[in-house]
Amino acid sequence: MDAFRSKDSTPQPSDQVAEQRKKFKRRSEQPEPISLPRFENLEVKGEKTPPRKAIKQQNYTILNGVFNSRPDSTTKIVDWDAFVTAIADAGFAARQSSGSAVIFEPHDWEMGWSGKILFHKPHPVAKIDSIMLRSVANRTEKWFGWDGETFVIQY
Numbered sequence: 001m002d003a004f005r006s007k008d009s010t011p012q013p014s015d016q017v018a019e020q021r022k023k024f025k026r027r028s029e030q031p032e033p034i035s036l037p038r039f040e041n042l043e044v045k046g047e048k049t050p051p052r053k054a055i056k057q058q059n060y061t062i063l064n065g066v067f068n069s070r071p072d073s074t075t076k077i078v079d080w081d082a083f084v085t086a087i088a089d090a091g092f093a094a095r096q097s098s099g100s101a102v103i104f105e106p107h108d109w110e111m112g113w114s115g116k117i118l119f120h121k122p123h124p125v126a127k128i129d130s131i132m133l134r135s136v137a138n139r140t141e142k143w144f145g146w147d148g149e150t151f152v153i154q155y
Contacts (some may be wrong), residue, residue, distance in 0.1 A: 049108075054154035059086035067137050067148040076133060080126035083136075090151065117143055 055063065062078055063086050084094050084102070091101040100123055105116040117123040117139060124129055127135070 034096070051150075052152050053150060055086070055151050057090045057153050058082075059089040060085055060153045062086040063090065063151050064148065066133050067141075067150075076130040078128045078133060080121055080128060083128055105151055115143060 062082055065076060065078065066083075087104055088094060091106055093107045095103045095105065097103050097118065100121040101118055102121055103116050103118050106114065119136065122132065137146075
């Protein structure tokens with residue numbers, strides 16, 4: 001036996017339970033009530049109609065086809081150059097980036113469009129299929145608010 005230890009100094013399991021620290025709760029038992037602002041006298045204004053952009057008939061046909069293309073129609077194909085021309089008529093400037101990437105930036109600021117969007121020129125054949133047209137429609141709707149009624153025919 002050790003000279004420094006006695007038989008009575010070894011901790012017993014019942015002593016360890018009594019020596020455990022008491023845990024203090026940091027949160028109160030009752031949650032504090034949350035005060036929310038009151039919106040009693042709100043006026044609901046009419047929905048703002050999105051701006052309309054007048055474009056040429058041939059470009060209207062292309063862009064209208066982009067937004068009205070159904071996912072089940074697989075025969076819809078648009079030439080890349082015609083698409084770039086239609087986007088340019090809508091108020092965007094096309095700038096070649098690296099590789100097949102083309103950046104479209106709005107130059108028609110009165111429409112309220114800001115930012116830029118990038119599309120990749122399809123290759124080896126410069127034709128946009130219906131799946132890519134659906135993607136174009138979704139992205140331009142998300143970033144610029146375009147839909148099937150954004151463009152009208154210029155007379």
